[in-house]
Amino acid sequence: MVFASREEEIDYLRDELEKAGYDETSKKQWDEATLGRVRKLRQLEEEAPRRRRADVYDESGSDEEESDEEAEEVDEQGICWSGARGPDMEEEEAEAPARRRCAHVKEDGRQCPNFVLGSNEKCDFDPTRFCGPACAAAAAARAEALAAKMEAEALERKRARSESDVGARKPATRRAAPGLSDMMAACARAPEPEPEPEAPPSPVARKKKKKKKPKKAKEAVPDEIMTIVVRDRRKDSSEEDTTVKLRTSTKLARVFGAYADGLGASVDTLRFLYKGGDVYGDETAGAIGLAEGACLECVDGDPPAKQKKRVTGTVVRWDGSRGGIEPAEQGSGGRIAVRVSGVRRGTSLRVGDKVEYAIGRKGDARFAVDVMVYAPAAEADEDSKDGAVVTLANLNYDTKRYDLKEHIGSIVGKSFGRVELTAKGRAAVGFRTLAQAEAAAAALDGTELAGRSLSARVRKESQGRRRAPSLDVAEAAAPASPRASPR
Structure with missing residues (x-):
């Protein structure tokens, strides 16, 4: 597009930027066309010498009548510079390069239309850049405001960089006060549902956990x-x-x-x-x-070795080389193993003996050491130190060990030992003493289990048998698991 003068081109660029909504203070990303107009406008505002108005050359011949009277000049772009060229025009053209537009830019973004004075007697402003003291003061104030704004932005960037380095969160952007549109949107929003009332407490009150009282610290014994x-x-x-x-x-x-x-x-x-x-x-x-x-x-004399703590118990199993002892004191652990090497020299053990021993350890294993007898077994057990067995016959062929133990326990209590199904329809029950075995056989003989009448008799356990049922007090005391019973 061709313009008749620089002022007309400047006005056109300002109108286009105003239509596009351009704002210098905005951080919006503008398109390349708008940025090009901004650069062109700044260039024209810096270099704006006085030029003569020019009319676009019209090829229609409307100026043909005046063409003879006035001298016309047509440049390469087709612009016709018309007008009488007298001595006044030549003087004006000579002064034109020295006169420039005022450098002050108003708040609306338009440049001051006046020309610079060129000289100033009072020297209170720059006459080569401004048309008067008012424009000079306004330009100075605008420059100060721009410098203060740039300094504030630099400080903000520096603070944000330092906060990001230490991982601090940036301060929340302050929102403007809500306007009419925000108020209308809030009114149109659906009301929030009211919270549901709490359910009544369950009639089954849970047991409240008792608060543990803090343990009283033991009073320190004074170090006197x-x-x-x-x-x-x-x-x-x-x-x-x-x-x-x-x-x-x-x-x-x-x-x-x-x-x-x-x-x-x-x-x-x-x-x-x-x-x-x-x-x-x-x-x-x-x-x-x-x-x-x-x-x-x-x-x-030699310093004595510190003796180990001694525990008492009862021998519940002994085969001449190894066995087990049931502790009498609580907190001494469960049944403990004993070997002949841990028995005091000159001492022999029998089932039922009350013994005193110390506890030895090797890794996680516990065993009795220095075992001595302080109360021998009762004389009634003398003849039955090897135990006795009651043989049950006429059992059902599919009798389970668990059912048989329940039946025996309901009649003789927990005084029996191991129960074994020896053959189809037969079983062997171990007892600690012969007297216990005879009493159990008399009680079990003729009882019914699964529709069959049981037959019970006592046989003394001999040394020559392949395997003798041993007494297991822990198994007799606790109910047997049906999963552990063989089929």
């Missing part, structure tokens, strides 16, 4: 300082007393070592007693009850 006496009772000694100061929490091994060094002897050759009993080095003064003025005695 005491003075005790160590008396030398060795052979050929003067029985001299030595006072020793120590705390309640002091290990006695330190006292023994210091006392032996004072005597010039080895602590491994001394033995210390308190009230006639051995005292061990890994014990503390408070643990054995030492008080102010207590007396320890030092004698010759």
Whole structure:
């Protein structure tokens, strides 16, 4: 498109940008055509010399009448520059390059239409860029505002970068106050459903868990300082007393070592007693009850090995080389194994003996050591130390072991041992003593199981049998599982 003057082209570009809604402060991404108009407008505003108005050359011949009277010039673009060329025009053309448009841009984006003065006597503004002091002041204010805006944007970018480095969230953008459209949208929105009322509590009240009371911390025993006496009772000694100061929490091994060094002897050759009993080095003064003025005695001899805790129990199984012991005290663990190597020399075990033993460990295994008998088995069991067996006959061929054990338990209680189905229609029940076996046989003989009348008799278990049912107290005490019974 061809324009008659630079001012007309500038006006056209401004109108086009206004139609497109261009705004310098907006961060919107504009198309290339709009950006091209912006660049062209800025270029024209910077270089806007005064030009003569020009008329587009009309080939229709409307100006033919004046063509003879006025001199016409037609340039390469077809623009006809008309008008009388007198001496005034030549002077005006000579002054045109020196006169420029005012550089001030108004708030609406239009450039000031006035021309620069070129000179200023007061020197209160730049006459080569502005038409007056008002435009110069407005341009200065706009430049300051633009600089402040750019500085604020730089600070905002720097703060956002620092927050993103430390992982902080960016501050939420402040929303404008809701307008009429937002209010109408809120009114048109469906109301939120009211919360449903809570269901009534169930009639079956759950058991409330009892709050565990915090355990009271054990009061710390005061670590007091005491003075005790160590008396030398060795052979050929003067029985001299030595006072020793120590705390309640002091290990006695330190006292023994210091006392032996004072005597010039080895602590491994001394033995210390308190009230006639051995005292061990890994014990503390408070643990054995030492008080102010207590007396320890030092004698010759090797320090005694600390004895293991001893437990009592009953021998429930013994075949001459190995067996089992049922502990009598609670908290001593379950049944424990015993071998002949763990029995004290000169002691023989029998089923039913009351024994005392210590617990040895090897890895996760537990076994009885230093087993000694403190109460032999009853004399009634003397003739039946190998156990007795009751043979049941006339059983149904598909009788299950579980059903047979339930039947026996309902008649004789829990005093029987292992139950085995030896053949079709036969079973063997082990008992600890012969007396128990005879009583059970008398009670079981003639009883009915699954429509059959059972026959029971006692046979003494001999050494020559291939396998003898052994007594299993744990199995007799607990109901057998039907899954474990053989078919």
